[in-house]
């Protein structure tokens with residue numbers, strides 16, 4: 001009893017400490033963002049303690065908490081919702097009920113969660129995908145994949161590829177009444193990594209006859225080569241996604257080895273052999289002037305340790321794709337949030353595509369935080385989340 005009271009008191013003190021962390025000035029609903037931010041940081045801190053005591057891993061606690069928010073497939077008057085399997089991978093399908101004389105567009109949606117948590121079953125994704133299907137009169141396919149650290153790169157990627165490959169077959173598209181020339185692949189955060197990687201693959205591989213018309217990347221992770229971009233420096237303490245927490249979770253996609261996490265935090269994880277690739281993510285040349293501010297460019301310090309050759313792979317860091325691979329990228333939408341360590345990943349990708357003469361639409365949310373789309377349902381409701389949803393849907397409506 002005394003122990004429980006002590007723990008509760010301790011958690012309250014930690015929460016109070018975090019709630020007083022200053023919020024960026026221009027943020028809408030600062031107290032709500034502050035509450036969510038403090039809740040995440042407190043959970044993270046308590047998890048660190050329990051992990052340290054050898055009780056339970058941090059990612060397991062987060063994954064368990066997130067599952068509370070799952071919802072089962074429920075059809076409504078407009079949309080039939082079902083869970084099924086596409087070539088071994090779980091998918092949730094949203095099929096419009098109204099009659100249509102022509103074939104429909106389709107959106108493949110890949111959820112975020114740093115590769116360690118999340119599912120299309122989360123209420124926020126179910127809501128978004130249902131909304132997409134209804135507003136666009138589109139078929140929506142939400143894909144799940146096995147999660148890290150149990151399943152590491154490239155397993156999650158391959159899970160999604162196999163579902164995408166299955167769906168893109170002529171006879172499957174025909175069965176769902178989908179127009180093969182109007183398919184978009186979308187994803188947020190780490191789902192954006194997978195969406196961009198799969199776009200690069202599908203557009204360049206002759207094995208895929210049906211290509212994407214568009215890709216939509218919502219505050220995507222597009223590289224783990226340089227973890228000290230200006231946005232990583234400016235927003236290292238959050239809100240929502242502090243740099244250290246992001247790296248701790250994200251590094252599990254590659255390995256459970258704490259030495260790798262440590263090297264990534266110090267930004268000296270990339271092996272010597274990657275020197276020639278640094279120019280592909282050089283923010284000094286690829287970031288628009290107004291985001292460089294007074295930051296000074298320093299190259300990541302390279303490591304003589306080559307235990308992780310996958311760090312050089314463009315399927316892990318889509319920004320490592322060469323210009324010739326990017327050349328075939330379809331119409332692209334990128335949404336970035338100002339108060340987000342991943343802001344510059346999106347901005348650099350936009351520059352790379354535009355340098356090749358490709359068409360990119362960009363929405364930048366000046367008061368936005370990472371994961372905004374996850375905050376569209378009670379009790380985590382932010383107007384900003386609805387704003388991001390509206391912008392994404394508007395772009396799809398006009399372009400798909």
Ligand SMILES: *[C@@H]1O[C@H](CO)[C@@H](O)[C@H](O)[C@H]1NC(C)=O
Nearest residue numbers: 075076077078079130134135
């Ligand atoms: C069904 O679609 C109509 C027209 O778009 C909309 O007004 C209605 O709210 C939708 N119903 C549901 C349950 O989403």
Ligand SMILES: *[C@@H]1O[C@H](CO)[C@@H](O)[C@H](O)[C@H]1NC(C)=O
Nearest residue numbers: 257258259260261305306307
């Ligand atoms: C190389 O990195 C691996 C994983 O981080 C680590 O286990 C190993 O000790 C490192 N080797 C050297 C020589 O630093």
Ligand SMILES: *[C@@H]1O[C@H](CO)[C@@H](O)[C@H](O)[C@H]1NC(C)=O
Nearest residue numbers: 278279280282284285297299
């Ligand atoms: C990055 O860009 C700066 C400025 O253009 C340049 O001086 C530097 O050599 C570049 N570094 C790499 C690794 O591309």
Ligand SMILES: *[C@@H]1O[C@H](CO)[C@@H](O)[C@H](O)[C@H]1NC(C)=O
Nearest residue numbers: 153154157310313314315316
């Ligand atoms: C990158 O990883 C993918 C997935 O494992 C693999 O198929 C591909 O061969 C790798 N590319 C290189 C250059 O190693």
